[in-house]
Amino acid sequence: MTKLPTWADVVLVPLISLLLAALVSALVLLAIGQSPVEALSVMVKGAIMSPYGWGYTLYYATSFIFTGLSVTVAYHAGLFNIGSEGQAQLGGLGVALCCLFLPWPHWSLALLGAMAAAALFGAAWAAVPAYLQARRGSHIVITTIMFNYIAAALMIYLLVDFLRPQGSMDPASARFPAVVSLPKFHELPLIGDFFLRYTPDGQVRLNPQGLPMYQKVPANISFFLAILACIGTWILLWHTRLGYMIRAFGKSEKAARYAGISAVKITMITMLISGALAGMMAINNVMGQAERLLQNSAEGAGFIGIAVALMGRNHPIGVFLAAILFGFLYQGGAALGLETTIPIELRIVVQGLVILFTGALDQMVRMMLGVFFRPRQA
Amino acid sequence: MDYATLLQMLDTTLRLATPLLFACLAGLYSERAGVFDIGLEGKMLMAAMCAGSVAYLTGSVWLGMLAAIGGSLIFALAHGLASITFRGNQLISGVALNFVASGITVLVALALFDQGGRTPPLEGGARMAEITLPLAETLRGVPVLGPFYADVVSGHPILVYVGLLMVPATWWLLFRTRFGLRLRAVGENPASVDTAGVSVKRLRFAAVLIAGVLCGLAGAYMATGLQAGFGREMTAGRGYIALAALIFAKWRPWHALWACLLFGFFQSLALRPDVLANIGLKIPVPALDALPYVLTVIVLAGLVGKAIPPRAGGEPYVKER
Numbered sequence: 001m002t003k004l005p006t007w008a009d010v011v012l013v014p015l016i017s018l019l020l021a022a023l024v025s026a027l028v029l030l031a032i033g034q035s036p037v038e039a040l041s042v043m044v045k046g047a048i049m050s051p052y053g054w055g056y057t058l059y060y061a062t063s064f065i066f067t068g069l070s071v072t073v074a075y076h077a078g079l080f081n082i083g084s085e086g087q088a089q090l091g092g093l094g095v096a097l098c099c100l101f102l103p104w105p106h107w108s109l110a111l112l113g114a115m116a117a118a119a120l121f122g123a124a125w126a127a128v129p130a131y132l133q134a135r136r137g138s139h140i141v142i143t144t145i146m147f148n149y150i151a152a153a154l155m156i157y158l159l160v161d162f163l164r165p166q167g168s169m170d171p172a173s174a175r176f177p178a179v180v181s182l183p184k185f186h187e188l189p190l191i192g193d194f195f196l197r198y199t200p201d202g203q204v205r206l207n208p209q210g211l212p213m214y215q216k217v218p219a220n221i222s223f224f225l226a227i228l229a230c231i232g233t234w235i236l237l238w239h240t241r242l243g244y245m246i247r248a249f250g251k252s253e254k255a256a257r258y259a260g261i262s263a264v265k266i267t268m269i270t271m272l273i274s275g276a277l278a279g280m281m282a283i284n285n286v287m288g289q290a291e292r293l294l295q296n297s298a299e300g301a302g303f304i305g306i307a308v309a310l311m312g313r314n315h316p317i318g319v320f321l322a323a324i325l326f327g328f329l330y331q332g333g334a335a336l337g338l339e340t341t342i343p344i345e346l347r348i349v350v351q352g353l354v355i356l357f358t359g360a361l362d363q364m365v366r367m368m369l370g371v372f373f374r375p376r377q378a
Numbered sequence: 379m380d381y382a383t384l385l386q387m388l389d390t391t392l393r394l395a396t397p398l399l400f401a402c403l404a405g406l407y408s409e410r411a412g413v414f415d416i417g418l419e420g421k422m423l424m425a426a427m428c429a430g431s432v433a434y435l436t437g438s439v440w441l442g443m444l445a446a447i448g449g450s451l452i453f454a455l456a457h458g459l460a461s462i463t464f465r466g467n468q469l470i471s472g473v474a475l476n477f478v479a480s481g482i483t484v485l486v487a488l489a490l491f492d493q494g495g496r497t498p499p500l501e502g503g504a505r506m507a508e509i510t511l512p513l514a515e516t517l518r519g520v521p522v523l524g525p526f527y528a529d530v531v532s533g534h535p536i537l538v539y540v541g542l543l544m545v546p547a548t549w550w551l552l553f554r555t556r557f558g559l560r561l562r563a564v565g566e567n568p569a570s571v572d573t574a575g576v577s578v579k580r581l582r583f584a585a586v587l588i589a590g591v592l593c594g595l596a597g598a599y600m601a602t603g604l605q606a607g608f609g610r611e612m613t614a615g616r617g618y619i620a621l622a623a624l625i626f627a628k629w630r631p632w633h634a635l636w637a638c639l640l641f642g643f644f645q646s647l648a649l650r651p652d653v654l655a656n657i658g659l660k661i662p663v664p665a666l667d668a669l670p671y672v673l674t675v676i677v678l679a680g681l682v683g684k685a686i687p688p689r690a691g692g693e694p695y696v697k698e699r
Contacts, residue, residue, distance in 0.1 A: 028482060032489035080469055128675070138678035139687070141416070141469050142625065145618055146671040146678075153668035161662065306473060343495070345484040352477025360460040360471035367464075 004366060004373055014311055014318070014358060016365050018325075021353035028349060034342050042342075046335020047328045051194040055185055055217025056334070059289065060301075061327030062219065063088075065226040066281035067305025068312060068319040069233045070274045075314050076237055077270040078250035083129060083144025084278035085302025086151030087122040091279025092286040093155065094121030096163065096293035099176040110180040114287050115225070115280055122279015123272040125151060130271030134264040140271070152296065159295055173293040182288045183221050186214035220288035226323075229277065230316040236273075237316075246270050278302060300348075304330075307351050310358040326351070381522075383653060385529045387646050392530060393604060395642025396541045397422065397613075400596035401620035402627070402634045403548050404589035410552065410629060411585030412565035412690040416472025417457055418593055419617025420479030425450040425597020427483035430497035430608030431490055433504040439602050442504065446601070447594030453479060454590025462582045465694030476617070484610050495610035497601070506535035506603035535603035537595060542635075544592070549631040561585055565688035568695040578695045593617075622674035629688065641670045 004013070026036035047053045067084045074081035094117035104110035129143035156171060163173040186195035195215045197205040205213045237243040249256040249266045257263060286297055304326055311325070312318025333347030357365065401418045408415040428449035433442025453475050461468040484495040491497055514532035518524045552558035560581055564571045568578045596616075601608045623641050627633035647654065648666040 028485065032485055034489075080467075082469075082473065132675070132679050136678070136680050138675075138680070142621065143675055143678055145416075146622065146675050149615060149618065149671045150668045150675075153664040153671075157662050157664040160664075303473075303477070306470075310470070343485055343488050345481040345488075345495075348477050348481030349485065350481075352474045352479075352481060355470060355477060356456075356460065356474035360466035360468075360474055361464055363464040363466055364460075 004369055008369060008373060009366075010313055010318075012369055013362060013365050014313060014322075016369065017357035017362065018311070018354065020357045020361075020365070021350060024353050025346065025350050029342065029346070034340075038340065039336060039342050039346070042335055042339050043328070043332025046339070047331040052215045052217060053331060053335075055195065055215070055219045056331040057324065057327040058185070058223050059217065059219040059284070059327070060330040061323040062223045062226045062284040062288075063281045063298075063301040064304050064308045064323035064326050065320060066229060066284070067278050067302050068308030068323050069229055069305075069316065070278035070281075070302075071305045071309035072312070072314045072316070072319055073233060073237070073246070073277060074270055074274040075309060076243075076250045077246045077266060078253065079133070079140050079267065079270060079274075081126070081144055081271065081274050081278075082141055082306065083126060083147050083302070084274070084305045085298050085300065086144070086148035087125045087275040087278035088281045088298035088302045089151045089155050089296070090125040091118035091122040091282035092293050092297040093158065094118045094279060095282040095286045096173050096176075099180045099287060100163075100173060104177075104180050107180050107182055111182060111221075111283065111287070114180075114283050118279040118282045119276035120279070122277070122282075123275040125279070126271045126275025127268070130268050130275075133271070134267035148302075155297075156295060159293065163293060171295045175292045176287070180287065181291060182283075184288075185217050185219040185223075188221070218289040220284065222284040222288050225280075225283065227320070229280070230320050233277075233319075234316040242269065278305070304351060307355045307358070311354055381525070385525055387643070387650065387653065388526075388530045389533075390646035390649065391639060391643045392534065392538060393642075394645045395638045396534075396538045397596040397600050397604065397616055398620045398623055398638040398641055399541045399635060400537075400544070400592045400599065401617055402623045402638050403544055403631065404592035404596070405621055405624045406548065406627075406629060406631060406634060407552075407561070407585045407592070408589040409624065409691055410565045410688055411561050411582050412568060412688055412693065412695070413457075413461055413582055413586055414468040414472065414692045415457065415586075415589060416469055416621070417453060417475040417479075417617070418472075418589075418620055419613055419615065420472075420476035421450040421453045421590060421593035422597040422600065422613045422617055423476075423483050423611070424453055424479045425594040426601040426612055427487055427497070427597075427608045429598040430500065430601040431487065433500055433602050434491075434497050434607070437502070437504050439500075439504055439506050442602055443595070443598040446598035447591050450594035450597060451587060451590040454586050454593070458583050458586040461694065462579055462586070465696065468692050468694075480611065483608070487608060487610070497608040500602060500606045504602065505606055506537065506599070508533050508535055509539070535599065537599040537603055540595065541599075545631050545635045552631065557584075562688075564695075565690055568690050572695070572697060578697070582695075619670050622670050625674055625687075626677050628686070644669045 029036045029039055047057045070084045071081055095114045098114045098117035129140055129147055132138040132143050133140040159171040165174040186192050195217060197213045197215055199205050207213050245261045245266055249261055281301060286293055308319055308322040308326055312322035329347050329350055333344050336342045337344035401422055405415050405418055425446035429442040429446035432445035433439050457471050457475055460466040460471040487495045487497055511532035514528045518528045560571055560576055564578055564581045572578050619641055623634060623637035626637040644666055648663055651663055654661055
């Protein structure tokens with residue numbers, strides 16, 4: 001098989017994979033009697049053609065950046081962490097406990113506390129599968145899947161029996177106090193101006209107190225923390241001794257062992273970081289948006305992290321771009337559900353196809369591309 | 379707990395264990411041949427949707443079953459293509475196919491019936507009839523064993539019995555035939571099979587397709603036997619429980635049967651919290667739901683003997699040049 005130049009491997013392979021996934025999705029749409037062109041235009045219009053759409057797209061993207069980085073870090077150590085979903089649920093529990101039971105004077109302090117709690121709980125949930133992989137050689141994929149289910153059961157139990165306020169029927173915690181509410185994009189200086197509401201004649205719409213009115217969006221300052229997390233992950237993986245050890249271990253366990261890198265230590269540390277990143281997603285969805293802990297708070301974002309990491313070629317820049325793409329897919333999918341008869345489940349199909357083409361059929365894509373990069377015969 | 383309740387629970391256990399058993403045996407073939415199959419869940423779901431839709435449209439449960447096998451086989455082929463032909467990551471392929479199945483089943487069911495992703499309820503010939511085994515009523519008078527035979531063993535759709543028969547059949551095929559020997563060898567040491575002049579790819583595809591057929595039967599049973607129609611996400615993690623049972627059984631057919639019956643029993647317990655409350659145990663229902671997964675982790679931790687998967691599992695075979 002022809003070896004591809006690096007730029008083709010990094011840029012073309014994910015793009016072709018994405019195109020193939022889109023093509024198959026279009027065929028599926030045609031098969032159920034819908035128009036792929038209409039679907040795409042509704043998605044584009046709903047997700048990126050208005051500041052309001054971006055407010056949702058970036059909200060989803062924030063969660064996906066965290067889970068994508070979580071999968072990425074584990075991947076570099078040769079570990080396939082399917083457990084980001086469960087770790088994100090537990091992160092949500094950490095955030096909820098932190099926000100409900102500690103008296104915070106200001107949201108900024110609460111944010112620091114919640115981040116620590118989310119990371120701690122997420123890492124704790126990754127610790128057992130990590131230990132079993134490191135010490136017992138039990139396959140991390142199977143154990144993390146099991147831990148996703150155990151997390152779901154645990155959350156139902158805790159929400160119904162402990163965190164549910166008296167007299168409430170739905171399995172959710174009480175609302176967090178208003179003081180821990182994170183600033184949303186429309187409440188921030190400068191950025192907020194994008195979300196001003198206008199009257200038909202172009203004037204800024206004012207409320208009865210004479211203050212400008214904003215379109216409410218869920219994107220919040222955790223988006224900037226997600227960017228910081230990208231930079232942090234990049235520094236960790238490529239500019240620290242630990243990152244070097246993680247990557248060496250992932251490339252060749254035998255060589256890493258020979259170089260004196262402890263397999264147990266690297267597996268544990270990597271999975272703890274991975275779990276912490278997945279857990280930190282909760283500051284976006286639990287603290288930033290829902291402002292209470294709901295059942296199934298992660299809503300599959302942990303699994304999307306797999307697609308994001310694969311699509312982003314396990315590099316923080318790639319993860320960032322892929323997360324925005326999936327944010328677009330999620331918000332666009334929601335617009336489809338509202339405005340057309342195309343079911344919202346289309347986005348799960350696209351997500352699955354992207355994982356399939358980028359993660360499992362990448363050799364096929366390379367073979368297809370290899371035809372164009374064959375060295376010239378002399 | 380009186381005897382009648384116990385019989386009722388065992389009856390439910392057998393019903394709930396059957397889809398687990400089919401899926402578990404499917405995983406057994408695939409993984410014994412060295413192809414990990416996380417995608418059992420997706421194949422079952424796809425099969426359930428095909429069975430529910432076709433059985434409703436044609437009024438024939440058997441055409442539904444064929445469609446189920448067909449739907450499941452398409453996913454099995456995709457998995458084979460990704461993990462055998464193109465030597466991709468088998469785990470990622472399985473995960474991906476689960477997502478595709480989860481979405482596409484709802485899309486198709488909505489497009490066909492527009493009932494919120496369900497198929498309309500099946501009736502009459504579109505459902506799998508329950509079979510009364512011979513002499514069930516005459517033997518009912520026999521103490522203890524009579525009611526057990528009449529209530530637990532008898533009175534299930536035919537696929538329950540097919541599932542039970544698949545256990546010895548699988549054992550015989552894997553451990554007493556040449557095909558079985560090669561299939562197991564290809565999961566342990568594919569190079570040796572290749573050296574003997576047998577195609578590794580063909581054997582692995584055979585295993586993956588057998589898994590597809592079995593998952594098809596599991597899905598058909600779920601949609602037309604266990605329940606009357608397909609509902610979105612109706613497999614509810616059973617593919618993963620089957621995977622857990624497979625590890626619990628350490629990749630052996632008879633043990634797979636016991637593991638599936640055990641996990642089926644937990645599921646039936648989770649449906650009857652009153653039974654546990656009556657004998658003075660207060661176990662929350664979520665804990666029962668989580669029990670199969672916790673048990674699997676304990677097995678994986680090596681606390682109940684070591685679970686060693688087939689040696690070449692998960693590795694694509696590259697023929698040397």
